[in-house]
Amino acid sequence: MFGSGSSCGLPVLLTDVYCKTLLVLNKPRYIACLHYLWGKTMGKKRVCIVGSGNWGSAIAKIIGKNVRDRSELFEETVMMYMYEELVNGRKLTEIVNTEHENVKYLPGIKLPDNIVAVPDVVEASKDADILIFVIPHQFVKTTCRSMAGKIKKDAVAVSLIKGFDQTPEVGIQLISTVIHDMLNIDCAVLMGANLAHEVAEEQFCETTIGAATEEEGNLIKEVFETPYFRCSVVTDAQTVEMCGALKNVVAIGAGIVDGLKMGDNTKAAVIRLGLMEMVAFGEMFIPGCTRETFFESCGVADLVATCHGGRNRMLGEAVVQSEKTLKELEKEILHGQSFQGPLVAREIYSMLELKNLTERFPLFTAIHQICKREMDPRDFIECLRNHPEHL
Amino acid sequence: MFGSGSSCGLPVLLTDVYCKTLLVLNKPRYIACLHYLWGKTMGKKRVCIVGSGNWGSAIAKIIGKNVRDRSELFEETVMMYMYEELVNGRKLTEIVNTEHENVKYLPGIKLPDNIVAVPDVVEASKDADILIFVIPHQFVKTTCRSMAGKIKKDAVAVSLIKGFDQTPEVGIQLISTVIHDMLNIDCAVLMGANLAHEVAEEQFCETTIGAATEEEGNLIKEVFETPYFRCSVVTDAQTVEMCGALKNVVAIGAGIVDGLKMGDNTKAAVIRLGLMEMVAFGEMFIPGCTRETFFESCGVADLVATCHGGRNRMLGEAVVQSEKTLKELEKEILHGQSFQGPLVAREIYSMLELKNLTERFPLFTAIHQICKREMDPRDFIECLRNHPEHL
Numbered sequence: 173m174f175g176s177g178s179s180c181g182l183p184v185l186l187t188d189v190y191c192k193t194l195l196v197l198n199k200p201r202y203i204a205c206l207h208y209l210w211g212k213t214m215g216k217k218r219v220c221i222v223g224s225g226n227w228g229s230a231i232a233k234i235i236g237k238n239v240r241d242r243s244e245l246f247e248e249t250v251m252m253y254m255y256e257e258l259v260n261g262r263k264l265t266e267i268v269n270t271e272h273e274n275v276k277y278l279p280g281i282k283l284p285d286n287i288v289a290v291p292d293v294v295e296a297s298k299d300a301d302i303l304i305f306v307i308p309h310q311f312v313k314t315t316c317r318s319m320a321g322k323i324k325k326d327a328v329a330v331s332l333i334k335g336f337d338q339t340p341e342v343g344i345q346l347i348s349t350v351i352h353d354m355l356n357i358d359c360a361v362l363m364g365a366n367l368a369h370e371v372a373e374e375q376f377c378e379t380t381i382g383a384a385t386e387e388e389g390n391l392i393k394e395v396f397e398t399p400y401f402r403c404s405v406v407t408d409a410q411t412v413e414m415c416g417a418l419k420n421v422v423a424i425g426a427g428i429v430d431g432l433k434m435g436d437n438t439k440a441a442v443i444r445l446g447l448m449e450m451v452a453f454g455e456m457f458i459p460g461c462t463r464e465t466f467f468e469s470c471g472v473a474d475l476v477a478t479c480h481g482g483r484n485r486m487l488g489e490a491v492v493q494s495e496k497t498l499k500e501l502e503k504e505i506l507h508g509q510s511f512q513g514p515l516v517a518r519e520i521y522s523m524l525e526l527k528n529l530t531e532r533f534p535l536f537t538a539i540h541q542i543c544k545r546e547m548d549p550r551d552f553i554e555c556l557r558n559h560p561e562h563l
Numbered sequence: 564m565f566g567s568g569s570s571c572g573l574p575v576l577l578t579d580v581y582c583k584t585l586l587v588l589n590k591p592r593y594i595a596c597l598h599y600l601w602g603k604t605m606g607k608k609r610v611c612i613v614g615s616g617n618w619g620s621a622i623a624k625i626i627g628k629n630v631r632d633r634s635e636l637f638e639e640t641v642m643m644y645m646y647e648e649l650v651n652g653r654k655l656t657e658i659v660n661t662e663h664e665n666v667k668y669l670p671g672i673k674l675p676d677n678i679v680a681v682p683d684v685v686e687a688s689k690d691a692d693i694l695i696f697v698i699p700h701q702f703v704k705t706t707c708r709s710m711a712g713k714i715k716k717d718a719v720a721v722s723l724i725k726g727f728d729q730t731p732e733v734g735i736q737l738i739s740t741v742i743h744d745m746l747n748i749d750c751a752v753l754m755g756a757n758l759a760h761e762v763a764e765e766q767f768c769e770t771t772i773g774a775a776t777e778e779e780g781n782l783i784k785e786v787f788e789t790p791y792f793r794c795s796v797v798t799d800a801q802t803v804e805m806c807g808a809l810k811n812v813v814a815i816g817a818g819i820v821d822g823l824k825m826g827d828n829t830k831a832a833v834i835r836l837g838l839m840e841m842v843a844f845g846e847m848f849i850p851g852c853t854r855e856t857f858f859e860s861c862g863v864a865d866l867v868a869t870c871h872g873g874r875n876r877m878l879g880e881a882v883v884q885s886e887k888t889l890k891e892l893e894k895e896i897l898h899g900q901s902f903q904g905p906l907v908a909r910e911i912y913s914m915l916e917l918k919n920l921t922e923r924f925p926l927f928t929a930i931h932q933i934c935k936r937e938m939d940p941r942d943f944i945e946c947l948r949n950h951p952e953h954l
Contacts, residue, residue, distance in 0.1 A: 365831035376944045377828035378835065378953075402832075402953045437768035440756035440868035441793075444769065444860060451858070463854065467842070469835060476867055477831035553767045562769075562793045 218247040219395060220300035222315065223307035224254035224268070224289060227332060229278035230372040231306060234398055236284030242394055248286050251300065256291035265289040281372045294322050301327055302395060305351060305359075309335040312347055316354035329359040330381075330392055334416040335512050338519045343526075346413050358384055360392055361409055363416035364469035365477035366401075374400045380470035382409030404468055410458045411465040415450060419475045420513035421520070422446030424539050426479035427488020428549050438553065442535070443479050447472065448561045449533050453520070456529075484513035491542060492549045514543040532560055609638040610786060611691035613706060614698035615645040615659075615680060618723060620669035621763040622697060625789055627675030633785055639677050642691065644706075647682035656680040672763045685713050692718055693786060694748075700726040700738055700903075707745035720750040721772075721783055725807040726903050729910045734917075737804050749775055751783055752800055754807035755860035756868035757792075765791045771861035773800030795859055801849045802856040806841060810866045811904035812911070813837030815930050817870035818879020819940050829944065833926070834870050838863065839952045840924050844911070847920075875904035882933060883940045905934035923951055 219239055221232055232252055239246035257264050259276050267275055268289040272282055290296035297303055297319055307315055312333065329351050337345045348359040364379030371377060379396070381403050383389035389405030397403045406412060425446055429439045447466065454461035465471055479485055483506065490501050498514055521540040524530050530537045538555040541547035610630055612623050623643055630637035648655050650667050658666055659680040663673055681687035688694055688710055698706055703724065720742050728736045739750040755770030762768060770787070772794050774780035780796030788794045797803060816837055820830045838857065845852035856862055870876055874897065881892050889905055912931040915921050921928045929946040932938035 365828050365835075367826060367828050370826040370828045373826075375825050375829050376832060376947065378832045399948050402948070402950075404953060434766050435758060435761040435764075436868040436872040437756050437758050437761040438766050439871075440864040441767060441769045441860065443867055444756075444858075444864035447863065448858065463858070467835075467839065467854070467857075469832065472838065472863055473831040473835035476834055477827040480830075480871065481827040556767065557790050557793070559793075562795060 216243075216247045217245060217301040218299055219250045219302045219304065220297045221250060221252040221287075221304045221306060222293065222297060222319075223305065223332075224252050224274060224277070225306070225308070226277045227366075227368040228252070228304075228306040229274040229281070229283065230368040231304065231332065231396070232287045233281060233283050233372060234401055235304070235395055236287045238395060238398065240284065240286060245394055250287050251290050251296040252287050253293045253296040254289040254291055263291075265291050278368070278372055293318050298322050298324075300324065302392070303327055303329045303357075304332065304395075305329055305347075306332040309333050309337065309347055312337065312350055313354070316351060320354055320356075323355060323357070325357075327355075327357050328388065328392075329355065329357055330395075331359055331361045331413070332363070334363065334420070335516060336417050336519050338522075344519050344523055346410060348409065348413055358388070360384065360388060361413045361416070362392070362396060362403075363412050363474065365473040366469075367477065367481065371401060374398075376400050376402075378402045378404065378469035378473060380412050380465075380468040381405045382412030382465075382470070383407060384409065406465055406468060408458075408460060408462050408465045411454050411461045412468070412470045414454055414458060414461075415466070415470045415474060417512075417516045418450045418453065418520070418536075419446075419478045420482075420484045420511075421517045421536055421539055422450070422475060423478040423482055423484035424488040424491070424513045424517070424543065425535055425552065427485035427490075428492055428539075428542065428552050429488075430485065431489040431492025431549065432552075434553075439479070442556070443475060445535050445556055445559055445561060446479075447475060449535050450475075452532065452560075453536075484511055487511050487513060487543075488539075488549075497545060498543055513539070517543055534559055607634075607638045608636060608692040609690055610641045610693045610695065611688045612641060612643040612678075612695045612697060613684060613688060613710075614696065614723075615643050615665060615668070616697070616699070617668045617759040618757075619643070619695075619697040620665040620672070620674065621759040622695065622723065622787070623678045624672060624674050624763060625792055626695070626786055627678045629786060629789065631675065631677060636785055641678050642681050642687040643678050644684045644687040645680040645682055654682075656682050669759070669763055684709050689713050689715075691715065693783070694718055694720045695723065695786075696720055696738075696742060696750075697723040700724050700728065703728065703738055703741055704745070707742060711745055714746060714748070716748075718746075718748050719779065719783075720746065720748055721786075722750055722752045722804070723754070725754065725811070726907060727808050727910050729913075735910050735914055737801060739800065739804055749779070751775065751779060752804045752807070753783070753787060753794075754803050754865065756864040757860075758868065758872065762792060765789075767791050767793075769793045769795065769860035769864060771803050771856075771859040772796045773803030773856075773861070774798060775800065797856055797859060799849075799851060799853050799856045802845050802852045803859070803861045805845055805849060805852075806857070806861045806865060808903075808907045809841045809844065809911070809927075810837075810869045811873075811875040811902075812908045812927055812930055813841070813866060814869040814873060814875035815879040815882070815904045815908070815934065816926055816943065818876035818881075819883055819930075819933065819943050820879075821876065822880040822883025822940065823943075825944075830870070833947070834866060836926050836947055836950055836952060837870075838866060840926050841866075843923065843951075844927075875902055878902050878904060878934075879940075888936060889934055904930070908934055925950055 235250055254265050272285050331348045333347045337350045348361050351359040360383035362381050366379055381389045381392050393403045425442045426439055429442050517540040524533055534555045538552055542549045645656050663676050722739045724738045728741045739752050742750040751774035753772050757770055772780045772783050784794045816833045817830055820833050908931040915924055925946045929943055933940045
């Protein structure tokens with residue numbers, strides 16, 4: 173999916189021979205070597221954050237500090253594209269740039285003052301070497317359309333966006349594929365058990381970087397890693413991204429179990445069967461998908477966190493407790509925003525139906541039908557009793 | 564570890580050729596074939612349950628019904644060894660055999676009337692073909708000592724007991740090894756996300772049977788499987804058993820996170836790092852350990868359930884909230900019974916220390932030290948920041 177090789181401009185042969193030797197010897201020396209090679213031979217890298225919601229702001233806090241601490245690698249100023257809105261009559265960009273706080277989406281958390289909010293995406297991104305995408309997935313295409321042809325040719329993108337893109341012509345596409353295709357640059361991903369406000373409060377957690385090569389992944393790690401935000405790198409990037417979308421479907425199932433007042437055994441079974449459907453989905457549709465990736469934070473950890481907290485679990489509970497439609501529940505719980513789980517469930521359902529595979533994925537299928545109110549949530553467990561995993 | 568081949572007396576060659584062909588064709592016919600071969604050629608099997616606590620009684624409810632429903636395979640009467648005690652002046656065996664309810668350990672749940680409580684373990688087990696061990700692990704050796712030489716030579720055991728055995732001479736041993744060595748019979752295991760009272764209430768869940776061969780596992784499955792208790796069979800039996808012991812150590816860690824009032828991200832990270840230490844432990848010490856087994860109910864599902872419910876999680880929470888010793892907390896929370904997690908943590912710590920491996924297992928090591936009150940639980944997360952999984 174991603175191009176391979178020297179996407180960050182690193183002299184790959186040299187890193188391969190030299191760094192890997194050092195990696196065996198000693199990790200800090202390996203990092204020092206990366207710094208040397210990358211910093212000195214290619215110039216400092218400029219980071220831009222495309223997006224500034226809850227998660228974008230939490231990650232901006234990390235990135236602002238990291239680029240300062242690693243000033244041999246990165247330019248100090250980080251542009252953050254922010255959709256302009258008024259808060260109490262003042263522009264949000266102006267508030268962020270003077271008070272260093274995103275008072276609307278991440279109140280109470282100070283951002284480093286080298287984070288500069290910019291309301292024009294072209295202005296924010298045109299000189300960047302590393303573009304961190306962290307916007308709602310429905311805005312990816314319009315945003316990329318504005319940026320296309322106006323960014324650096326050798327820039328690299330990192331998508332933090334969860335969900336799929338779907339069009340009648342192409343079917344389901346990973347967001348990283350959309351970014352790659354529209355901007356003609358490599359696109360890595362970062363996913364994990366990372367609820368934004370907990371990361372902003374510096375609570376210890378882990379995340380997974382999926383990149384085309386280990387070198388690329390290790391460089392991206394320099395942008396994100398802190399003592400409270402631990403990054404693992406894998407090259408099975410598409411599976412990392414798929415996990416980030418599918419876990420929200422499973423979380424609805426976990427919420428249904430909660431709504432039905434069933435216990436920890438049943439919830440654990442639903443989480444495990446959901447995980448096994450994620451694995452089966454990956455193995456069917458993602459070239460190079462490996463089960464190892466599901467042991468990473470993006471896999472089992474994010475799934476467990478999402479099935480015990482988060483909006484989609486709450487939706488599953490609400491679906492049992494009321495007869496309201498999805499639209500009504502979105503209005504009531506999310507004040508009109510969309511739940512991501514049902515959207516993904518619908519997208520994969522249409523794909524599974526087309527390929528005659530709904531019986532292989534009874535959990536995904538049931539959750540789609542329950543969200544559409546075509547199935548009573550009380551029948552959910554019935555669909556799992558003869559799961560293909562039990563045969 | 565286990566002997567291989569025809570441990571249940573099944574003509575292995577015939578099953579191999581005939582049943583595997585049928586398995587490909589059609590599952591019910593495969594079961595029918597097992598019934599035919601096993602029932603007709605070898606006679607009906609007699610099941611004995613060695614143990615009658617909370618979990619033993621919940622499983623007795625299942626087994627009593629299954630042997631009746633599968634009367635071509637099993638003798639109807641199931642002996643259940645029960646340590647005799649008085650309840651309101653009456654013998655507990657007498658209450659169970661007249662009122663068909665274990666009023667002390669599983670009140671409110673009716674047992675099938677073909678479950679016969681017997682206070683003498685030799686009497687209960689001497690004619691059995693299948694011995695289900697479900698006693699506290701500290702009683703395994705004395706119980707086996709009573710039974711040795713007095714049971715059928717071709718009987719097969721199934722251990723539902725969680726934990727390890729440890730002696731100064733041998734070090735850590737699996738309970739199934741102890742049973743196998745003392746009774747000279749095969750010993751399979753059954754472990755999963757199976758809180759007893761939820762199983763007794765017929766809430767849907769899954770479990771994992773680890774047996775020497777698939778044939779043996781499939782026969783054991785006939786004893787246990789119901790529409791609400793779904794059994795998967797694997798041949799990596801030692802890993803299944805190891806998961807059942809180690810998950811309780813990780814659960815203390817999850818409880819510490821709860822006690823520290825940290826969020827879902829941190830808890831997910833602790834659960835994942837615990838899982839990865841379980842995997843590393845298995846890969847180091849269990850021949851034939853495969854990562855696939857951790858995807859079964861005994862692995863990820865039981866871990867998730869135990870880290871969100873159960874006693875050991877509660878202990879972790881209590882260790883943060885008070886300064887009391889483990890003994891005091893056992894007295895307070897379990898009325899003098901032992902928590903299993905600290906016991907297992909101590910056993911594996913002594914093994915890891917001996918082999919100079921404590922740095923490879925910082926989570927297991929920290930939990931042992933916290934339980935011994937040699938480390939402040941507030942330092943727990945500090946030990947995980949540079950986990951080997953992050954290198």
